[in-house]
Amino acid sequence: MSRKVRVRKATMSITVVGSVAYDTIETTSGKRERCLGGAATYFSLSASFFTDVRVIAVVGEDFGKRQEAVFAARNIDTRGIEHTAGKSFLAGSYLDNLNEAKTEVTDLNVFASFEPRIPAAYSDSEFLFLANIDPVLQRRVREAMPGVKLVAGDTMNYWIKDHKPALLEVLKGLDILLINDTETKMLAGNSNFVQAAHSVLAMGPKTLVVKHGEYGATLFSTAAEASTFKSPALLLDEVIDPTGAGDSFAGGFFGYLASQPEQTPAAYRRAMFYGTVMGSFACERFGTERIQALTRQEIDARFHQLRELTHLD
């Protein structure tokens, strides 16, 4: 596929490492078998509306031209997606409470022996996103890309609970951590949200973005207290499928930041809005359907809608 990839600018590209997978999803709105999914997929598609994106992942023999085409349509560099014998990562989830995704069945398949390899062509990426994978791998990728300017990452309850020492090493090297309420409290071992957020900041990340599902997101920073920022979520008439909403948020947030000449506090605030906007689109259809079909015009229209919804004047 690499022949089809256009020549990119040397700067403003994000490299993302994470899962490219299949999801079987059941929500109150219906069921879909084996949708294209995975954190790196949602992140890449979402971020691709703002900047160049390069993916590092592993897939099996069941990942073919149709799946490649989804990335190619958004001009995402997939030279870092390793194709190997076996089946791709498969996750099954049932979601009745639409605020938090519950993965119920997981077949790691080729992901079980994933050894991220970074193409030479990715080495000039200035932005790195470590999606939710084994912190040992997150750290390895981070160390293999010493030249990056800004590193953001995600994690989940499983790594917090059973792989905390490795995770703490990753946190030390993060500029931005994006997790949800429950993960924040679990990581800090403190049920008070604000206290927990400050404890997490003390673990290394300069910025913490806590996602609250239908209630928006909050940004905390080790900079001045005044830089704390809240974005409520948009009002959706119907939430079809929240799978990937968090990764789409991360893609919008980090993609927008990477597109800016400087990562100022004002840029972080706008990034929160773009993250919220991308997360809201993700929920409107199953899997990546809505994100695939988006235009930048729709994104900006919704950004202004969010501004209208939250601003006094």
Added chain:
Amino acid sequence: MSRKVRVRKATMSITVVGSVAYDTIETTSGKRERCLGGAATYFSLSASFFTDVRVIAVVGEDFGKRQEAVFAARNIDTRGIEHTAGKSFLAGSYLDNLNEAKTEVTDLNVFASFEPRIPAAYSDSEFLFLANIDPVLQRRVREAMPGVKLVAGDTMNYWIKDHKPALLEVLKGLDILLINDTETKMLAGNSNFVQAAHSVLAMGPKTLVVKHGEYGATLFSTAAEASTFKSPALLLDEVIDPTGAGDSFAGGFFGYLASQPEQTPAAYRRAMFYGTVMGSFACERFGTERIQALTRQEIDARFHQLRELTHLD
């Protein structure tokens, strides 16, 4: 007490009918026996920072000079508080989830036979707040004050579940209804929040304010869709006691609206912020302690803090 009440302007006063009571409160931060409480108390104290307030309620022989002094200190007109034989309304609550108050024990006492009487001096009030009481009484007060310009009200799950026909009559005559997420869904019989909100608007209120506890509040309006507005909550390092936060929100919201020469969409937006601010103060100490000790300077400082927390520029 009426001799101590200063002469008031004929306009811009709110009459509120509701409970003036005692609360025994236990939260994760501690316990307080027989605090001064009740929806009309929290509402009045909060609204008194913005406009003149007049209360209609009933109390027993256990309500004396110390309690009167709390209202007098905020220049609240208590001529409509009827003193009768027996004990005041007493509520006991234990709150471990700080998002929603759970009243566990209720002794209606003198409140069981409450027949609101409206002092002649209240009849020129242009604003009326019907706090959470029997909808039959809410309606009676509403009909006895035909000259009011704007009527807001509250209710709770008990009235929605077991007294719906009477409640629906009240809703027809409301300009503004303030309830929480659960009540909105219960009233509409719809678990989808946005759909539920629009169903409730169809029942009569021109404006619906839904309170989300630590996640802020959302305003819906029968005016243009563009008037929908979200205020996140302020970040509190510690929530000591959320009792009365909803009524304090209502007091800030409606008090601010009543203080404005015109109730424009922009005024409603600012009112959402003032409501949020007053609700946040209420949580900082047990009962009405924090609200009693407030200054308008502190309120305006926090209003600007909320603006900082939510605005892009």
